[in-house]
Amino acid sequence: MQRIIGVTFLLLGLLTQSYGQVNTVEGIPFIQNYGPDTYLGGIQNWSIVQHQNGLLYVANNLGLLEYDGHSWRNYAVKNRTKVRSIHIADDGRIYVGSQRDFGYFSPDQRGQLSYTSLADSLSSSLRDFDETWKIYGMGDNVYFCTFSEIFIYNGSTIKAITSDFPLEISFLFEGVLLTQEWGKGLSKLSNSTLELLEGGAFFKDKRISNVFRYNDDQWLISTFSEGLFTYSNGVITPMKVSKSLDLSQLIVNYATRLSSGLIGLGTQNGGLIVINQSGELIYQFDQSSGLKDRTVNFIYEDLQGNLWLTLNNGISRVDLNSAFSRIDDRFSLSGSGYTALKSASGLFLGTNNGLYQFNSKTGKYNLVPGTSGQVYSIQEVKDRLFVGHHNGPMEIVNGRAKLLFPEKGSWVFKPLPSDPDILLQGTYLGINKFNTETNRFDKIPGFEESSRVMEFDGNDLWVTQGYKGAFRLSFSPDGNEIQNVKLYNSENGFPSDLLINVYKIDNQLIFTSDSGFYQFDAATDRFTSLKPLDELVGADASIVDMEADDKGNIYFIERNKLGVLKPKGNFSYELTTKTFNKVKNLWNDDLGNITVLDEENILIGAKEGFIHYSPKKDQLKQNNFNVLLREVKNEGVNDSILNYGHPFNQEIGTPSLFSYRQNSFQFSFAAPHFESDGQVAYQYKLENFQEEWSEWSATNFKEYTNLREGRYKFSVRAKNIFDQVTSETSYEFKINPPIHRTTFAYALYGVTAFILIFSGFKTVEVKHKRKTQAIEDSKNEEIQQRDSKIQDITKKSEDEIFRLRNEKLQTEVGLKSQALTSSAMHLIQKNQLLNQIKNTLKNINKEQEDKQLVKELGRIVRSIDKDLSTGTQWDQFQANFDQVHGNFITRLKEAYPGLTPQELRFSAYIRMNLSTKEIANLLNISVRGVEIGRYRVRKKLELKRENNLSDFILRF
Incomplete structure (x- = not known):
């Protein structure tokens, strides 16, 4: 066991080394793993096949797995045995082979898959086979291949093909069924018998894993442990492979030709290996590359070009044909991507953790010593490599970083147009001058803004900032000093001061902002919109980074999308963004960057490492991507599933009928586009309820x-990540009305209405006489009502006349009240005037010595006193006052007969709310006399101290 493990690790090291030698830029394709906890099955998986509707089926230890791109389903076979093989027939049946059984799944009337065993119909002598490892369909026949027999099912009967030799795995090759007879060789099925192929005896003791077309003249035959062989008319030749690929150390479980022409090898101990027809190693994927397991049992390329691998532990999908791949920690690259450079010295990638250089021997990226920390840029200037680093400007010398200047915060270097030996270094705090001949740094005074984005326009340097605008700096010819600095922002043509950047594309400066593209107009000293780019990318586009290749393709990152502008001639471009939707959520949104290494290698800084884009692989696949109804559920009084997501039996134009009590529905749907990784979007509508999508x-x-x-x-309908939209899938149904809104109910309503109308007409005649009498009575009553109305009108007229009279009286009273007040005021004024005259005459009388004149003046004074004391005006005043104030004086005199005329007048003046002074003038007394008068009146009215005299008189 230790020896096997050691050999395996040695082999993986060789594979990794070979992978690195072939691919110096390209990363690892996107890999998606599915574990048992995801697909809810056993760990081991075997065969895999895709239905023409897009559903994927996998042979699993615990049954048949079905995947629609959104969710997994598991269908168990008889006795819940392990499923080893799958074949989907043209009629939609899904044939499966399992342990000691084979049969098929087919949908019932509700689209639910149910299993039918075919092996149960075999005779007892044939029933004792082990496992059905392969199933093939050819014409009307289905072939179930076991290690003891080959069973041929024609739709009704089963025929067994046996051999005197133990059978190994069988293969369907260009309409011919091939099988390996152990101890005999590779044979073909012909007229129900197995015939040894010409030269087939070569494989009598070499276990074959697959047979497929190699080229026009040759087959390729892979074995489990003896290597690869080409076969042509009985001539068998070992296929030469790369020296770094020792197939003797590998167990090849399966081999196949991919749509790209490459050859995929699924191995027991080395993961997935991809070689070209020359045997050169192209890819090697195992657990270190991202696969869930290194044992690959089967390889399948789906309708969308994705490579599916069934593993000993799980399932993996490798997007081998995708234009995108990843360079991340699987290459020993750590951190988020910020900058990249491909030079004669090698491939360099800068992250927030340092600068890494690709090692072609190991296929990994090594950290350049001395560069740990944030790297902003890597540039090659005059065969020297300069690094913009948080710790300061650096140069890579002999594989190590050398700090050039101990000032932290180096962004980028730009050669001075008038002197290429002078580099201007953008820093956190302004711009430094670097002389490449003397290696001397000098601070350039006069500008202390952060200078990350810089581009020269002649001898002027533009420095843009994310929150201030664009600075235009004019330098002296030697670059020693800044002669002029001018800031351009929203006052100079930009829509705002935010997110201003500048890029040099085809020797032309393009400025971007938080919305749109701009160019500098030197004649007006302002910025104007670049209409062509605005129309293509969007007037609200906010560009994060742009870079062009040698062909004029402009790659860009925008806050909401990535894309490329491809030149069409005549200064026009074609915008492509759909293919980049696959990675638009992965780019590094700190200081987003896109780097064109060359025309075929573009790197996008990612949140983890870099994303590699290969334009030559960018061919948007047109396939049968479609949307499926996975479940239709009817809900109401009783819930039921109408369809389980397999072919509908509903005839076109014939909707399903439901009672009104079952008027709720739930639809589940999925679109098997596996590369979208759950990012498929859906639109739906319900005609007669929701007419718009x-x-x-x-x-x-x-x-x-x-x-x-x-x-x-x-x-x-569905839309995948590449904005491809499926045709719509529909389900029609009809809901019957409730019983009170049925046709029968409306008919019953009509009959009832007719009976009611008929009964109404029958009663009309009787009612007519009654109505005639009623009309006569009504007329009499109407006459009476009219008389009554006339009386009412008369009464209302009289009331109106009375009201008008009252209003007239009130008006007259008001006028008299005004006259009374006016009279009183005139009287006051007259008395004041007479008193003044009297006093004047008295004074004159005192000064005169002429007795006759004194006598005459005395007579005049007496005449004035008589006029002031006369009561002739009072009688008229009393009459008017009583009319206005409701006979106040008369009522007061009757209630209090002890009041003197003077006191009555006093009371009347109080009721008129006259002041004390005004009352004194009217009565020709002093103010003190008025106070005494008020006291006497209070006493005769018998008022208490707490009672107010004025309030009493006003209320009387």
């Missing part, structure tokens, strides 16, 4: 509940 979604089921009666058609 839904949004694309990864959800692979849809439920409809409480549908109304009617005819429906559920349709679904």
